[in-house]
Amino acid sequence: MESISLIRDFLKDRLGVEPENVVPGAMLAELGVDSLMMLELMFEFEDRFGVKLPRNLKAPRTVGEMVTLMDGLIAQSKS
Amino acid sequence: MSQRRVAITGLGLVSPYGGDLADFFRRLCAGESAVGYLLTDDLPRPLSIPFVTSPGFDPNVTLGKPLAGMMDRYAQFGMAAAFSAWDDAGLPRQSDGECRDDWGVAWGTALGGTMAYEHGYRELWQRGRERLSPLTVVLGMNNGANAQMSIQFGLGGVSMSHTVACASSAIAIGEAFRRVRSGEATVMLTGGSDVPQAYGVARAWEALRVMAPGDAETSANACRPFSADRRGLVLGEGGAALVLEDWDHALARGARIHGEIVGYGTTCDHSHLVRPEAEGQIRAIRLTLADAGLSVADIDYVNAHGTATAEGDPVEVAALKAVFGERAASLPVSATKSMHGHLLGGSAAIEAIVTVLALRDGVIPPTAHLGELDPACAGVEHVTTARHGPLRAALSNSFAFGGSNAVLAFRAVDL
Numbered sequence: 001m002e003s004i005s006l007i008r009d010f011l012k013d014r015l016g017v018e019p020e021n022v023v024p025g026a027m028l029a030e031l032g033v034d035s036l037m038m039l040e041l042m043f044e045f046e047d048r049f050g051v052k053l054p055r056n057l058k059a060p061r062t063v064g065e066m067v068t069l070m071d072g073l074i075a076q077s078k079s
Numbered sequence: 080m081s082q083r084r085v086a087i088t089g090l091g092l093v094s095p096y097g098g099d100l101a102d103f104f105r106r107l108c109a110g111e112s113a114v115g116y117l118l119t120d121d122l123p124r125p126l127s128i129p130f131v132t133s134p135g136f137d138p139n140v141t142l143g144k145p146l147a148g149m150m151d152r153y154a155q156f157g158m159a160a161a162f163s164a165w166d167d168a169g170l171p172r173q174s175d176g177e178c179r180d181d182w183g184v185a186w187g188t189a190l191g192g193t194m195a196y197e198h199g200y201r202e203l204w205q206r207g208r209e210r211l212s213p214l215t216v217v218l219g220m221n222n223g224a225n226a227q228m229s230i231q232f233g234l235g236g237v238s239m240s241h242t243v244a245c246a247s248s249a250i251a252i253g254e255a256f257r258r259v260r261s262g263e264a265t266v267m268l269t270g271g272s273d274v275p276q277a278y279g280v281a282r283a284w285e286a287l288r289v290m291a292p293g294d295a296e297t298s299a300n301a302c303r304p305f306s307a308d309r310r311g312l313v314l315g316e317g318g319a320a321l322v323l324e325d326w327d328h329a330l331a332r333g334a335r336i337h338g339e340i341v342g343y344g345t346t347c348d349h350s351h352l353v354r355p356e357a358e359g360q361i362r363a364i365r366l367t368l369a370d371a372g373l374s375v376a377d378i379d380y381v382n383a384h385g386t387a388t389a390e391g392d393p394v395e396v397a398a399l400k401a402v403f404g405e406r407a408a409s410l411p412v413s414a415t416k417s418m419h420g421h422l423l424g425g426s427a428a429i430e431a432i433v434t435v436l437a438l439r440d441g442v443i444p445p446t447a448h449l450g451e452l453d454p455a456c457a458g459v460e461h462v463t464t465a466r467h468g469p470l471r472a473a474l475s476n477s478f479a480f481g482g483s484n485a486v487l488a489f490r491a492v493d494l
Contacts (some may be wrong), residue, residue, distance in 0.1 A: 014144065014145070014148050015144055015145045015148070016139075016143070016144035016145065032145050036149070036213070036214065036217065039213040039214075040212060040213055040214050043210075043212055043213055
């Protein structure tokens with residue numbers, strides 16, 4: 001749950017995307033997240049949750065994939 | 080090789096007065112200063128200096144969040160000015176079918192993305208963070224502004240930045256001019272922008288003892304070029320852009336032509352990093368006149384570099400006297416930095432716009448706050464209140480630290 005709100009905050013703050021458009025099925029590219037913005041989003045996520053993303057990470061394509069990825073990493077770091 | 084004529088079809092800036100281009104020029108001609116007082120909350124000691132800000136400029140509104148977020152503030156100023164100039168030229172933001180593969184950008188900036196790196200240092204050293212946002216690299220690079228312009232307008236030709244201190248945008252404009260004149264480029268977007276209030280930058284300028292002092296009450300009159308009581312220069316943030324276009328191309332699409340750029344000359348004093356020498360400036364002015372095919376009798380106005388430093392102003396006047404000879408005494412000269420401040424890499428661009436508007440509208444804006452003339456600066460016709468009347472051709476001087484000199488020549492469109 002924390003992940004989706006981080007993604008919503010980030011997209012609102014950086015790209016002016018309205019939170020109601022940030023739904024699991026939405027394509028990140030269509031919301032304006034290019035490869036550079038993806039790096040920035042990953043950076044913010046690492047910062048906020050104190051986790052480290054693996055270098056060979058496969059970039060998620062949808063908001064849903066991003067949430068799954070982030071929730072997994074958060075759970076891992078807590079265990 | 081036959082040379083093309085080069086039309087100026089677009090002018091744009093982020094006005095330090097907050098209004099549009101016409102409002103900017105009107106206020107300038109009225110002698111109204113845009114210089115304010117900057118008091119920051121920087122640690123360990125706040126900046127407290129006369130400064131030109133653009134308080135009404137909100138990059139998120141002007142550029143939109145996604146674009147603004149990919150740029151340092153210097154590039155945001157540049158991009159906003161470029162959009163304004165491009166729209167003024169009547170060109171669509173993206174090509175409507177015409178190939179733009181030989182269209183390009185030449186942008187001037189002395190400092191580039193300094194603010195992005197300064198933000199990074201604060202994060203690391205003041206806030207104890209261990210790492211920086213990956214965007215810092217693209218925000219900090221000096222070609223960030225011109226790269227974004229090429230993307231936004233779909234320009235496939237040269238995209239370059241010029242860093243030559245206070246002459247950065249004069250050289251950018253000159254190099255752009257040459258490319259259109261030679262036929263290498265059909266259209267060149269050019270100009271410059273800078274944001275000199277980075278804490279480390281402003282402190283360094285203070286240490287050089289060339290900045291005019293001032294507080295909330297006195298800052299508006301702090302920059303007094305050629306004046307006996309001048310105390311130095313006033314820095315400012317901002318950006319200004321011009322669209323240079325092959326004359327025939329401009330005519331063919333029915334573009335409004337503001338003026339013609341006809342000459343460019345650049346030299347180096349090759350003697351001292353900061354002490355200007357008349358000899359290098361004289362060569363630059365003569366090169367420009369020769370390049371433009373103009374004689375001293377053709378020049379009706381000179382927009383001076385005129386920063387209001389103790390050393391710079393008399394040397395510039397000496398150079399003008401040497402070049403113009405007997406004509407110098409009646410040569411109208413003004414230093415508009417007295418009102419819009421010194422934008423470093425953006426200076427020559429904003430002054431090029433002022434010079435083009437002076438020619439187009441037949442009005443010479445004054446040097447503001449020039450009460451008692453320094454005798455060392457006498458010998459030219461100092462314009463202290465706006466002067467109206469048709470003008471044929473004009474020069475704009477830019478003389479930089481490092482000894483680089485660049486002069487641009489403009490001609491009014493036939494009346």
